[in-house]
Structures are given as C-alpha cells and as structure tokens.
Amino acid sequence: MKTAIFGFSGSGKTDLFAALAGPAAAEAGNRAMVKVPDARLNPLVELFNPKKVVYSEIEYLDIPGGGGKGAGLGERVLNEVRPYDCFIGVLDAFSGMNDPKQQWQAMEADMMVSDMAVIEKRLEKMEADKGKNRALVDPKEEEALKRALALLEQETPLREDEELSNLPELRGYKFLCARPILYAWNCPEGEEENIELPADTTGMVHIAVSAKLERELAEIDDPEEKAMFLEDLGIAESALDKVIAKTYQLLGLISFLTAGEDECRAWPLRKGSTAPKAAGVIHTDFEKGFIRAEVIGYDDFTELGDFKKVKDAGKARLEGKEYVVRDGDIIEFRFNV
Template identity: 40%
Template sequence: GFNCGIVGLPNVGKSTLFNALTNTAKAEAANYPFCTIEPNVGIVEVPDERLYRLAELIKPKKVTPTTIEFVDIAGLVKGASKGEGLGNQFLANIRSVDAIAHVVRCFKDENVVHVEGSVDPVRDIETINYELVLKDLESVERRLEKVKKVAKSGDKKARAEVEALERIKEILERGERIRPYLGEIGEEGQKVVKELALLTAKPVMYVANVDEEGLFEDNEYVEAVKEFAKKEGAPVVKICAKIEAELAELPPQEKEEFLKELGMEEPGLNAVIREGYRLLDLITFFTAGEPEVKAWTIKRGTKAPQAAGKIHSDIERGFIRAEVIRYEDLVREGSIQACKDKGLMRLEGKDYEVQDGDVIYFRFNV
C-alpha cells in the first residue's frame, strides 16, 4: 500500500494524532489477514462520500472504503542525523515512507513541555528539516565519493551522475530541501534522488496542531507556518489533535453532535487523510456490484490492466476490456442499466488511463 509517515519534534501531538487516526478510521485488521501490522502502523480508511452515494444506489451486501497507511515515526530530535536519540533508526523509518505529515505545535499549554522551551513552529520545522538535510548530504557525499572514482576513468554515465550529485549537494549545503527543486535538477538528478531515496525529496504536508480557539481563527503560529509552507508550495492542514482524539472515542451519533457544537463539518482528520492521498498523487476508482461496492486506490496515470491487477492478478493477466461509467453519470442516471441505455458506459482497452471516480467492470479471460 501507500503510506505517509508522521514526523515532528517530541511533544507536538504526533501520537495523539496517530491514535485518533487509527481509532476512528482503523480498518478492521481482520480484513487484512496478509499484513503483519506493526504497532506504529495504522491502516486508515479514506473518507469518500462518493462510495456511500454509490452504495445507496446499488444496495450491496458490503461497502468497502479504500485505505492508506500512516506510520508514527516518533523520536526525531535535534542531532538525529548524528545519531542523537535513536536518530539513525528513525531516519531510516522516514526513508521507507512515500510522503511525510510533519506535525508542528501551534498551541500554548503550560502543562505540556516544549523541548525547545517555547512555541515557535517555524523554528521547529527548520530543526527537523535540517536533520533531514544533513542525512541527505551524507548519502549524497558517500555516493559522490564512489562515482567520482568511476568518472575519473572517463566513464560518461558516471560523469553525468557526478554532475547531478554536485548540483544536489549544492542545494543541500544551503540547508534547503530537495523537493522544491525537483523540476530543476534534470532527469539525471531525479534518478539520483530516487536511487538514494533522499528524505528531503519526499512530498510534505505541515499539520498545524492548534488549541480549540485556533481552530476557528488562525493564531500567529498557524499564520507563520502557512507563510513558510507557501514558499515551499507545501500544503498546511490545521487540526486540534486533542479534540480529534476526543471525537475518535465517540460513537457516530454523539460524534455528529459534538462536531455540530464545535461548528465543524467533519473531523479534521479527514483533511489530513485526504491531503495525504493528494500528496501521494493517488486517485480512486470503484467497483460496484450487488455483493460489494468497493473503492480502490491507484497512482494517477495507471492504465486499466494494472488497475485491474489491484483487484486480482488474474484479471490483469486475462484483461479483455474495461466497462467504464463516470461516477457523476451513474449518480445522475440512478442505475447502471440507465447509463447503458444512454450510451454512458464506455468500453476501454488496455491503454486506457483510469480516471478518478471511474466505476469499472473488468472483462477478462480466465
């Protein structure tokens, strides 16, 4: 599956957020018999109203949302790249995630100690980012040393790589993350980034953890985070982890009431989950039959046979065609038959790029 790591300094609300996420939206472990789930990994259902609209139409026996994983990566501290705390281990955990949710403290609370002694989210972001930059610099320098030797012998490919590595090194040496420069480092640079799995090349969202008042009006801390994130082109999601944790404990009816009282349309977690989905460049297609209406996750750009392969490798192997109805058409017309009658069901072949919201029936040879 696709996953998003939750990082941040100690005591900013990471575990509170992670627990709220896994409490509310935890997918039934029994549905995932083949995954061994570690305690710091939560499989979280992606809230998608479309799934429930489809279920109302089709009235299936079962409705299954799609999921993404959140990984709680605790323990990052200043000096992590030098092995402070359990620094290296945590940095290795970050290497294995596809995207990062960087939680920053934007609330004041005398009772919650801040590791730096004061609330200053931009300083905190820079502290963590600096550790990631240092770690990347280490990876780049190590690689550079190796490839330089090969380049000396006149190897053209190695020379191109050295050039790309030097360019990346320059960015990191200025203390900057690679992500905003991905467009400027060329194909060779992007190859290097991928091979080294550079930490600062991963997409990031900043999660501003505010107190209750901060939910309704941005406080100075949130404003500072937004300004910082804007420069990087990174999204900011504002939540109150404490309230999310309370919401997560409530049964659905009471949750609705509490949300209404707070003047919120939905839990803030939904925005975190959706933004994670967007960061990973994921889209959703649906299969809709009487036994089950189900949402599936694919990377944007996935072709029909590979999308089918998410369901079963046999369907990919024996792929004949995809019968596709747009979600909007199906909801407007009210049934699959009505869509067929109006010619709104398209037959698509193996080169078809599946679109977000497609409702698909795959034909295949067994």
C-alpha cells in the same frame, strides 16, 4: 503506500496517530491501516445495498522520539523515516512554548542536511573510484547527484524539482526532502481557522488540526453523538478526514470504484495509470487477461442516478489498454484468463 508521522518531542504526534488509528489500534502498537473516507461510495451503496463496503487504506506509522528545541530531530528518527513514501510532520502550535514556523523550518533543514551528507559521501566515493577505473562510475548518476547537491546548497528541498527528484539515478537514495510531506499544525481546539499557514508548494501541504480534539472524537463510536459533540464546539467538521485525503493525494493516488450486490469498493491506484494496471490492482490475472474496461464517469452516474440510464444515454464507455483511469471512474473489467 506508507506514511511516517514524526515531530519534535511534545508536538502531539502520538495524539494525531491515535486519532487516525482509533483507540484500539493505537494501544496495540505504532502502526495502523486507516480507511480513506470516500463519500462517492454512498450513492452506490444506496443503489446496490451490497453485502460489503470496502474503502482504500493508508498505512501510518508513529515514529517514537524526536529531539527537543534546538536539538534537531536526531539521526535515528531521520534514518527510521527514510524508507517511507510520505511524511506527516507534526508541529506544536498549542503550547506557546515553541514557534511552529521555526519548528517547520528546522525540520526541513534537518532533512536537507541529512540528504547533503548522503550526497557528499557518495560523490567522495565516486571520485575515489574514478581514480581506480572510470568505468566504475555512472556519469548520469554523478551528474544527477551534483544537481541535487547544488539545489540543496540553495536551501531548496529536492521535492520542488519534480524532474530531478524522479530521475531513476536518484531513486535508490530515498532522499528525505524529495518525499512529499504534510505539516500538521497542532493547535488548541477551535483555533484551526486562526492559524496562519504558509503557502503550499510542490509536494508540501500545511493543515491546522487539533490532535487532542481529534483523538477525543475518535473515541466516540456513535456518529450522532460525534456530530452533536462537534456542534457543541461550534466546529463544522473534523479535520482528520482532510489529513487523510491530503495524505492520499501526496502519495500520488486516486481511487477507482467497483460496484455490485456483493461489494462496493474504492481501489487505490497510482495517478496516471492505465486500465490494465487498474485491473491488476484487483487481481494480477485481470491485468494479464485484460480485454476491455467498461467505464462510467462518476459525474455521469450522479447526474442520471443509475447504471441503466447511463448506458441508455450512451455515456458508458468501452476503453482499451491505453485508457488512463480518472479519479472516481466506476469500472467493470472484461478479461480472459
């Protein structure tokens, strides 16, 4: 699952990428795998003292370029981000030279106009094909495109109509404004609480973050030194973990956990997936030979403190192929290959 970071020139998007990626990865290129913080692993680590702890990861890409004020993002940037599953749009809320609300609205407009152009071109081609042979045109695809165009003409991004944006007839188009997006309002340090953010809507989240501060924090390796730095600034916590967690949610992902002496691990899983699909995340053979999943709910584990007490209390469940995995489930799979 990949997330593209983009914005207008001077928005601070490269600072945000460097904070997410860490100094070494940021210097190495514009692509990085980033761990998703998950405090739910902590008690499992304390219980098992495993040889290895593994977190879920998200891939971030820093998209270079981006037009200046009034110039739009540019077709190159829009084309480059189109293949990605999720976006982070970085807004300049620190320089005082640009209105971040106008930047946000301009970015939304750029994506919608680009998508409208794709639809109009395709509909024109369909009309030409119908003149030759009506069988060349899928009526369901044509109807879906016309619905999408009508929505865009009302200046409504496609992501706000989940049913429409998820139609199989439209998936191949990779519409920009159908993609989930997090807008990072890049503000001066200490001003995060003072930024007036728009309300979140379907598939769109707004977060205030100081990219420069987060980059400086990422360069501090010692956790105690980092905590002291935050305390000196009067900041309770880094906003970066929120950015990562929100990205994870926008990608439609949850985590299930596995635990033992060898490894404690958080595994990424598409929300709504069944137990066999979760088993397949670990190994395809687990999904093929799936028999049962022994599931312990995370709340049950934290309430009772260890697996034996959970099992003695009858709260460890054996689930079959139809079980839909919940966020935080601790699972041991039974399979036969």
